[in-house]
Amino acid sequence: MQSSKPKNIDEYIANFPSGVQDALRQIRGVVREAAPEAEETIAYDMPTFNLNGTYLIYFAAWKKHIALYPVSAALAESLKADLEGYKGTRGSVHFPIDKPMPLELIAKIVAWRLEENTKS
Numbered sequence: 001m002q003s004s005k006p007k008n009i010d011e012y013i014a015n016f017p018s019g020v021q022d023a024l025r026q027i028r029g030v031v032r033e034a035a036p037e038a039e040e041t042i043a044y045d046m047p048t049f050n051l052n053g054t055y056l057i058y059f060a061a062w063k064k065h066i067a068l069y070p071v072s073a074a075l076a077e078s079l080k081a082d083l084e085g086y087k088g089t090r091g092s093v094h095f096p097i098d099k100p101m102p103l104e105l106i107a108k109i110v111a112w113r114l115e116e117n118t119k120s
Contacts (some may be wrong), residue, residue, distance in 0.1 A: 009040050009047040020061050021032045023101050027066065030103050031057050034110040051117050057110055065094040066101070066110060082108060 006012035012067045024047070031038065031049050038049040038056050046069075048058040061069045069092045076083060076093075082105050087094045093109070095101055 006042055006044060012042065012045075012047050016061050020066075020097060023066055023097065024059070024061060025060055025094075026101050026103060027068070027106055030106045031110055034107055036112055046118055051114070054081065054117065056113050056117055061097070062094075064098075065096050067092045068106065069095050070113075071109070072116065075116070076113065079105070081109060 004015070006015065009028060013021050013028075014050065027108060028047065035049060037055060038051040041048050041050055043050075043055065043058060045062040047057045049056045055070065057068065058070075059066060065087070067088070071088065071091055071093050073090075083093055088101075095106075
């Protein structure tokens with residue numbers, strides 16, 4: 001979907017149709033609210049938030065979903081009931097692009113990642 005490699009999150013978001021842009025902005029807002037001290041960057045060609053010298057959260061829009069990374073085994077187990085019904089990979093969760101973004105769940109994931117980040 002992207003036409004060029006983005007230099008920042010604004011450029012990344014601008015490469016998508018308006019509905020996808022809205023979803024990406026919502027996710028960005030949730031992360032910013034939960035982790036205002038996190039630094040925005042691009043890593044692996046995806047919007048990334050760094051904290052304490054490591055990746056906190058990164059996300060990417062795909063054809064049919066928006067993926068949120070990383071999702072550790074401990075996080076997946078702890079939020080198992082919340083994540084039920086969402087697909088993903090071993091290290092990610094996928095939110096369908098044609099449905100409202102589960103912002104409360106995304107906030108829970110960010111909170112969990114913040115806790116993991118401060119322990120490492």
